[in-house]
Amino acid sequence: MIDSSERNLILKISQEITDISDIDSKRNLSRNVRLPAQNTVPPASMEGSTIETCHPSIRLGHVSASAISAARFTCFWPGASRRIRRENIDMIKRIAAGELRIGMFVHDLNCSWVDHPFLFNRVRITSARDLERLLQTGVTHVYIDTTLGADSQPGNERESIEREISIAMNEAGSRGASLLPNRPLGEELQRARNIHRETQALILQLFGDARLGKAPDLERIEPLVERIGLSLAANAGALLMLTRMKDADQYTFQHSVAVGLLLMRFASAAGYGADEVARIGIGGLVHDIGKMFTPDSILNKPGRLTPAEFDLIKRHPGDGHQLLSKARGVQQEQLDITRQHHERMDGRGYPDSRTASEIPAVARMAAIVDVYDALTSDRCYHRGIPPTLALRRLVEWSGEHFDTELVHRFVQCIGIYPTGTVVELVSGRIAIVTDQTASALLAPKLLAVYDSKKRRTLVPTEISPDGSGQLPDLILGVTVGSKWGITPEDFL
Incomplete structure (x- = not known):
């Protein structure tokens, strides 16, 4: 479990990278920032800093590996980014459905598409009929984009909500898989x-x-x-x-x-x-x-x-x-x-x-x-x-x-990264998740198959967590296999 001091550290770290929504920007960030390697640095002194995720062996005072792992995962895909692109999440607000008004642009209906009749989860409210139909879906809260439509009274910015989700995901991800495979x-x-x-x-x-x-x-x-x-x-x-x-x-x-x-x-x-x-x-x-x-x-x-x-x-x-x-x-x-x-x-x-x-x-x-x-x-x-x-x-x-x-x-x-998921690593390698592990859901077994920097295929190389449960080449985020000409089934 992550204690309160570690939770505050995660939020501070997250604050520095909330505008980083695409993988290329996150890669640049990870190269430019370094985490002090001394054990004497308390969490409070991390104000204004971010973690260099390339070095899983680093220990920081009384901050546990689960806090570092949580901070890493917070870097992964801030929720306003859907298809690996940047969005100005400062203008995305979460409001009660009852606060919706004509002229607002709904950025996200905050429910599965199977639960509403609209073609997309994003919709502009242009009439009373639109508003009535939306409310009839039973949604309780939605996200609005104030750059594309009318504003409302202050809501809960998506950024802070996404950080809370990251913490919840990491509390689950700090544990290993509930059932492990017994056959390759x-x-x-x-x-x-x-x-x-x-x-x-x-x-x-x-x-x-x-x-x-x-x-x-x-x-x-x-x-x-x-x-x-x-x-x-x-x-x-x-x-x-x-x-x-x-x-x-x-x-x-x-x-x-x-x-x-x-x-x-x-x-x-x-x-x-x-x-x-x-x-x-x-x-x-x-x-x-x-x-x-x-x-x-x-x-x-x-x-x-x-x-x-x-x-x-x-x-x-x-x-x-x-x-x-x-x-x-x-x-x-x-x-x-x-x-x-x-x-x-x-x-x-x-x-x-x-x-x-x-x-x-x-x-x-x-x-x-x-x-x-x-x-x-x-x-x-x-x-x-x-x-x-x-x-x-x-x-x-x-x-x-x-x-x-x-x-x-x-x-x-x-698993947070289910088998077959294609991920990009801090080194720039593209890998496929092949299995979950007993150490942590954030550190699955991987098969590196492509070098995104040199744009060339690699001899498939297995990557497994080390003795401390950390991956030697950390996961930067998920990516799309077709972007790199990769079909996971061909390698598994």
Whole structure:
């Protein structure tokens, strides 16, 4: 845990780099600033300084490694930056939805796109109708950009909120992975590919039957779920990395498979027994079966949904629950997941507007996993964001939307840098995350494959934490593999 003095140091460090939103600028900053190497420097004297992250062996007085790690992670992707670009986050304010007025520019609706009918999370309020529709989504707080629209009374600047999120992420990240692999990723990957392919084919068949009004034969899923469990136990990174590979025209089926696999992993990490994990996994695999009653023209609409269309979308949990209740051998967990995966802790979800105490734990877990996969997936109207940034959003929305403790457990479950994530290192090398470690989620195992300075491929080199749990070449931030001509699957 990070104590109060370390927390203050993190905030001071963060203050110096809040305007650094792109990786190139952060790289320049890390080269220009040095951290004193003597143990006599107290945290108070760090005023106006930042940490040189190139030297993980440095110790600073009574400031622990977790504080240094937290400060490093604060440098990573201040939240106003979405696609590795700079933005003036000083002009981004968080305000209550009730303070919105015509003329304001909403920079971020502060909720997943699956929870609102707008085409983008950014929208200009030009009419009373726009304002009414936005308030009807149930959002409680939004971010406005005062450089693009009207200002409001002083709000909570995004910068300070992002620092708080970084601290929360690091409290989770200071611990190791909750479940470690017992088989190398490369050895497990082929089995995972076969299982993933078979699971997608079966879910496609069952959902096709649902279109005809036929309840799913859940017994057909059970043998596959058993094999999924074995693969996840061997090396969860293999299957979970494959869940991020989706085709736009088969998103609903592939999303359901991803939620099922992620939910099984989550349930195992949370301590559920094997039989319970299997039941929960089946619930995840069929959680969106109600969408088979929603017209494809609405599910895949590239433009903004009308209120009537969004109302149709919101029917799918109830439609799925009704169909699933007719299935032979259906379990209560599966019914709860299907009906309640869009419920929210503050009672603003659907279809029943349940509050925290009324939502079963498995449905709370499904809500987290459902939004995580939606955020990280590309759609015709939504470009997926990196897994690490999606986890930050879940942390930000916890309390109001999601169970805070379960969100932190989910971060521990899949890692701050999930397997397959492409990262840039302080040295300029580009690496792929290959596994989580027992030391800390901020120090996963890596495979360096590209030199961004010399613009050339490298002989793949493994990088693992040293004896103190630190990486010898620290992670500067996430990047996009396509920018460097890298497809992670080709190296794993």
